[in-house]
Amino acid sequence: MPELPEVETVVRRLRPQLLGRRIVAFETRWARNCTPNPQVVRTAAVGARITALTRRAKYIVAALDRGGALLVHLRMSGRFAWQDECTPGDLRHVRATFEFDSGRTLYFCDARKFGRVVFAADMGAVDAALGIEPLERSFTPAVLGELLRDRRRRLKPLLLDQAFIAGLGNIYTDEALFAAGLHPLRRADRLDPDDVRRLHAAIRGVLKKGIRHNGTSIDWIYPEGRMQRHLRVYGRGGEPCRRCGAAIQRLRVGQRSTHVCPRCQPRRGPARIDRTRLAGRA
């Protein structure tokens, strides 16, 4: 399930191959995946040149010289594969094809058909619907603190909300909360400044590490990453915490499997001993 680091890895690999290329043909083999519809996407795409290939949240964004942008969301199982490099597995799940003026054809393969190909005439509207980019300079501890302050949701579903912060999925959310020592059920507005600082550093830390390792491999869907060897809690239910040895718990939060170390991530803030008050009572 590609998240920010996996999408970033895909974008970086594809960028030199797609930049400046003109799309000469587009076909979809699964009309429902085209937004708003296949006709609009094809009309916008065919004949257009790609002037930039970037990432916004978990979207791959191809800016077009004729205006607007082509967006691809991989969702659960989307992958790109060049026609001449396709595996038999890819070939079974081709949902859309892009032919370029280079003569090569790029397949969008997607076993579960959740992926989306979107034409956005106004990228500003897309942008406005998405939360802050955690790796941009504007994402500071102070900004995160402000965003959290007036939210009463539990941390885990809030961090997964793409309109709140862009790019985190189940894996990196669990890893970030562990790295910050915060329980996924903690309420957003109950963090103290030090909690916020640790969460900010943890989010950026796990995402950067993910990108450095080309993302996390997830069975056949995304085989190229190495980040899975560095996961501290995700997928480790019942195994000992690498930091304290306690058994990692697997729970369900907002219909998502959630992994937590009960000792490193207490449900309430760490029990700090207030010595002045103890002294006063004695």
Added chain:
DNA sequence: TGAATTGTTATCGT
């Protein structure tokens, strides 16, 4: 056979 996966949407409750 059912559990697991993502993000959006609809619905219900506070």
Added chain:
DNA sequence: AACGATAACAATTC
């Protein structure tokens, strides 16, 4: 009434 929680949904693999 706005926000939060919850369930359903799309489709497939192991």
